[in-house]
Amino acid sequence: xxxxxDVCGWEYDEAEGYPEGGIAPGTKWEDVPEDFECPLCNVGKxxxxxxx
Numbered sequence: 100x101x102x103x104x105d106v107c108g109w110e111y112d113e114a115e116g117y118p119e120g121g122i123a124p125g126t127k128w129e130d131v132p133e134d135f136e137c138p139l140c141n142v143g144k145x146x147x148x149x150x151x
Contacts, residue, residue, distance in 0.1 A: 102128050102147040107140040111147065 102111045111117060111131070116124040120138060122131055128147075135144045 100128060101150045103150050104137045104140065104142065105146050105148055106142050107137060109137050109139045110150075 100113050103109070111128065113127055114124060116122045116126045117138070118124065120135075122135075128149075131144065133144060136142065137146070
């Protein structure tokens with residue numbers, strides 16, 4: 100699954116994770132810490148939407 104930031108369009112891909120932010124490849128979105136912030140615009144996890 101992929102999740103995209105509603106504000107700036109940055110995409111989180113579960114398969115790729117976000118190693119630069121300490122999130123390993125294969126990490127499910129629900130397992131990403133609740134205090135996660137978009138690396139580009141700093142909005143919270145609640146500002147992301149699931150994409151196909």
